[in-house]
Amino acid sequence: MNDLAEALYTDPAVAQFYDFRGAARPDLAFCRKLAGDCRSVLDLGCGTGELAALLAENRRVVGVDPAAAMLDIARTRPNGGMVDWIEGDARTIRLDNRFDMVLLTGHTFQVFLTEVDQRAVIETVAAHLKPGGRFVFDSRNPDFPGRKTRTKDETRRRFTHPRHGEIEAWNESVFDDATQTLSYRNSYCIRKSSEVHTATARIRYTPKNVIAALLHDSGLKVERWFGDWSGVPFDTTSKEIIPLGRGLSL
Numbered sequence: 001m002n003d004l005a006e007a008l009y010t011d012p013a014v015a016q017f018y019d020f021r022g023a024a025r026p027d028l029a030f031c032r033k034l035a036g037d038c039r040s041v042l043d044l045g046c047g048t049g050e051l052a053a054l055l056a057e058n059r060r061v062v063g064v065d066p067a068a069a070m071l072d073i074a075r076t077r078p079n080g081g082m083v084d085w086i087e088g089d090a091r092t093i094r095l096d097n098r099f100d101m102v103l104l105t106g107h108t109f110q111v112f113l114t115e116v117d118q119r120a121v122i123e124t125v126a127a128h129l130k131p132g133g134r135f136v137f138d139s140r141n142p143d144f145p146g147r148k149t150r151t152k153d154e155t156r157r158r159f160t161h162p163r164h165g166e167i168e169a170w171n172e173s174v175f176d177d178a179t180q181t182l183s184y185r186n187s188y189c190i191r192k193s194s195e196v197h198t199a200t201a202r203i204r205y206t207p208k209n210v211i212a213a214l215l216h217d218s219g220l221k222v223e224r225w226f227g228d229w230s231g232v233p234f235d236t237t238s239k240e241i242i243p244l245g246r247g248l249s250l
C-alpha cells in the first residue's frame with residue numbers, strides 16, 4: 001500500500017489530463033543536455049514519462065512510478081516502448097542495476113511529505129548511482145516571493161484535449177505554514193458534456209539547507225545549485241531549488 005497515492009495520479013479519469021498542464025517544461029532540454037553521453041538513466045517518479053521517453057532515444061532508461069494510470073499513458077507515448085517502466089515506490093525500490101544518472105523532475109521530490117520519506121528517496125538515489133554518477137532533481141523554493149495559495153478564478157484556463165475536445169481547467173490551493181505543505185485540488189471540465197473530473201493532492205516545500213543536509217547525510221555531493229531549469233545559480237529567492245551532483249566515487 002502506497003500511503004502517498006493521490007487520486008491526481010492514480011485515477012485514470014484525472015491522470016489523462018496531466019500532460020496538458022499548460023506549464024513550459026524547461027527541465028526536458030536541461031536534462032537531455034545533461035544526460036550527454038550517459039548510457040543509463042533512472043527516472044524516479046517518472047509520471048507519464050515525457051522525459052524518460054525523450055532520454056530513451058540514445059540510452060537505456062528505467063522509469064519508476066507507483067501510479068499505474070500514469071504509467072499506462074507513458075507506455076503509449078512516442079518512444080514509450082523504449083523505456084522499462086516499473087510500477088514501484090521511489091522510497092523503497094532497489095533494482096539490480098546502477099545508473100550513470102538518476103533524476104526526479106516535475107517536482108516529484110515534493111510529493112514526499114515527511115523528512116523520513118525524503119531521506120528514503122534520497123537513499124534510493126544514492127543506492128542506484130554508479131560510482132561518480134550524476135543526480136539532479138527539483139523542488140520549489142519556499143522563499144520564492146508571492147502567495148502559494150491560489151483560487152479558481154486566478155487559475156482558470158482552457159485547452160484542447162485530443163479525445164475530449166475543449167477542457168476548462170482550474171486549481172485551488174491552500175498553504176499551511178506550520179507543515180510547509182500545499183494542499184490543492186485540480187479540476188477539469190469537459191465542455192461538451194459538462195462532466196467534471198477532480199482530485200486533491202499535497203506537496204511539501206523544503207528549504208535549501210534542509211535538502212543540503214539530507215544529501216550530505218546520504219553521501220551525495222552537490223556540485224551546483226541552480227535556481228531554475230534555465231541554469232541560473234540558486235539565490236535565496238529563486239523559484240526552484242535544483243541540486244546537481246554526483247554519487248560517491250569509489
Ligand SMILES: C[S@@+](CC[C@H](N)C(=O)[O-])C[C@H]1O[C@@H](n2cnc3c(N)ncnc32)[C@H](O)[C@@H]1O
Binds near residue numbers: 045064070105
Ligand atoms: C508531479 S508528478 C511528476 C511526474 C514526472 N516526473 C514529470 O516530470 O512529469 C509526481 C509523480 O510522483 C509520483 N509519485 C507519488 N508517490 C511516489 C513514490 N512513492 N515513488 C515514486 N513516485 C511517486 C506520482 O505518481 C506522479 O507521477
